[in-house]
Amino acid sequence: MERMKYKWMKVEDVVVGVVYRYYTADGKSYVGCTTNEQKRRYAWNWKNNPYGGVKIAAARRDLGLDAFNYERLYVIIVDSKDGLDKQLEGMEAKFIDKFDSHDNGYNTSKGGRGNKGNKMPNAQKEKIRKSSKKKAVRLTPDNGGPERDVESMMEVSRQLNINVGLVYYYANKAFNKSCRGYKLEIA
Numbered sequence: 472m473e474r475m476k477y478k479w480m481k482v483e484d485v486v487v488g489v490v491y492r493y494y495t496a497d498g499k500s501y502v503g504c505t506t507n508e509q510k511r512r513y514a515w516n517w518k519n520n521p522y523g524g525v526k527i528a529a530a531r532r533d534l535g536l537d538a539f540n541y542e543r544l545y546v547i548i549v550d551s552k553d554g555l556d557k558q559l560e561g562m563e564a565k566f567i568d569k570f571d572s573h574d575n576g577y578n579t580s581k582g583g584r585g586n587k588g589n590k591m592p593n594a595q596k597e598k599i600r601k602s603s604k605k606k607a608v609r610l611t612p613d614n615g616g617p618e619r620d621v622e623s624m625m626e627v628s629r630q631l632n633i634n635v636g637l638v639y640y641y642a643n644k645a646f647n648k649s650c651r652g653y654k655l656e657i658a
Contacts, residue, residue: 486552488559490545490566493527493577495538500570501527501577502544504559506552512541524579607658608642613649620658627655 489508493515494500503523505511514520518536522528531539545562549555564582572578608627611618621627624642628635631651641648642655 484550486549486555488547488549488555489543490559490562491541491543492566492570492572493539493541494570495530495534495540499530499576500572501530501539502563502566502570502572504563506555506559515541523577526579527577530577606642608638609656609658611654611656613652613654 486506487508488504488506490502490504491508491511492500492502501523503511514522516536518531522531544566545559547555547558560582567573567576567578567580567582570576573581606624608621608624609618610621610627621630624635624638627638627642631638631653633651637650638655641650642657647654
């Protein structure tokens with residue numbers, strides 16, 4: 472009788488990758504992947520912590536954290552992190568498709584990190600670029616100094632060293648809030 476040989480690995484030498492899903496009673500899902508499940512689950516429990524994109528952030532805020540259930544969809548244990556991220560992102564994309572969590576759920580992309588699968592048409596990009604250049608913005612200092620008008624959102628973004636999307640947000644949606652020492656409003 473031949474003796475079986477086992478390959479033992481120390482826990483420190485192992486990397487665990489997880490594809491997971493948060494879902495609500497109405498069947499909508501958010502699918503994600505991580506190599507540090509404990510840290511990711513901890514981040515979920517902080518309601519004001521940005522998590523996974525605008526759709527899931529809005530759902531967490533509106534429904535509350537208790538409305539979501541958690542489940543592991545896929546677990547892989549390997550001895551090195553090489554290629555693990557690509558494998559996890561591929562499985563994440565498959566589960567996003569399976570649960571239709573992009574079109575009918577809380578994922579903002581069809582898989583992987585960032586906006587993979589979401590292509591903004593060039594015409595839409597140009598429209599945003601032109602509209603952000605046209606609008607003059609009034610800067611009102613928090614310390615009560617004199618107001619000044621800046622010719623475009625792009626110029627405000629350069630002067631305050633912030634993304635033009637934040638300029639738009641503070642000028643249109645959060646006009647009573649301060650950004651880098653100024654209140655912004657469309658002039």
